[in-house]
Amino acid sequence: MNKRTQISLVISSAMLAFGAAQVQAAELEVTVTNATKGIYFTPILAAAHDSSLFMFRTGETASSEVESMAEGGDISGLSGVIANAGGVVVENPAAGILNPGVATTFDISTGDLEYLSLGAMLLPTNDGFVGLDSWKIPTQAGTYKATLNGYDAGTEANDELAGSMPNPPFITFGAGGTGVETAVSNAKVHIHPGNIGDGDAAGGISDLDSSSHRWLNPVATITIVVK
Incomplete structure (x- = not known):
């Protein structure tokens, strides 16, 4: 075998190996940290999902399915829409609530789908959610990291009153607040300004505690291992 043939074989083998890595890149290990x-x-x-789908878009009106997720934590409608359109979904990988400072890890087989999205309601908020919108999945194997922002669905006024949001037993609400907002100030999906809260558990403008329920973006980190 001459040197030219040997070089050609080496190049061909490398290209085949690279091609195999591209195919295997459809397997993802995802870690989300609150x-x-x-x-x-x-x-x-x-x-x-593919480029014809998206979970949400900033600057656009939230779908009714995103509204259900952002106001009540119900992901069933959004999951159904994506699955029926050919997407691959992973529901509730943390097996319930993801507490502050806690991470959850899950696998997702994306096939030939090119984009990854993610969402979950933020508690306590009126219509806030953590989101990742149409992140382009790399074709090269490796570990990729990003931060995730909290978004406002624009579907409910941010009054920060206990009666306007879910009241799970692990969150302590105040009472008697007059309301931070009385009407929706921005009816499009946008970056959430964060809770305001106050220090008055029996009055004030908010039923949220400013010492524990205030937050700034980003609200999460995500690590994606492309295999």
Whole structure:
């Protein structure tokens, strides 16, 4: 075998190996960490999809399914829409609430789908959610990290009153607040400004505790291992 043939074989083998790595890159290991001090994530929905789908878009009106997720933590409608359109979904990988400072890890087989999205309600908020919108899945194997922001669905006024949001037993609410907002100030999906809260458990403007329920973006970190 001459040197030219040997070189050609080496190049061909390398290209085949690279091609195999590209195919195997459809297997993802995803770790989501709640990076907040006192905010909880409701059951998470993760989805792989093509470019014709998206979970949410900033600057656009939230779908009724995103509204259900952002106001009540219900991911069933959003999951159904994505699955029926050919997406791959992973529901509730944390098996319930993801507490502050806690991480959850799950696998997702994306096939030939090119994008990854994720969402979960932020508690306590009126219509806040943590989100990842149409992240392009790399074709090269490796570990990729990003931070995730909290978004406002724009579907409910941020009055921060206990009667306007879910009241799980692990969150202590105040009472008698007059309300931070009385009307929706931005009816499109946008970056959430965070809770305001106050220090008055029996009055004030908010039923949230400013010492534990205030937060700034980002609210989560995500690590994606492309295999």
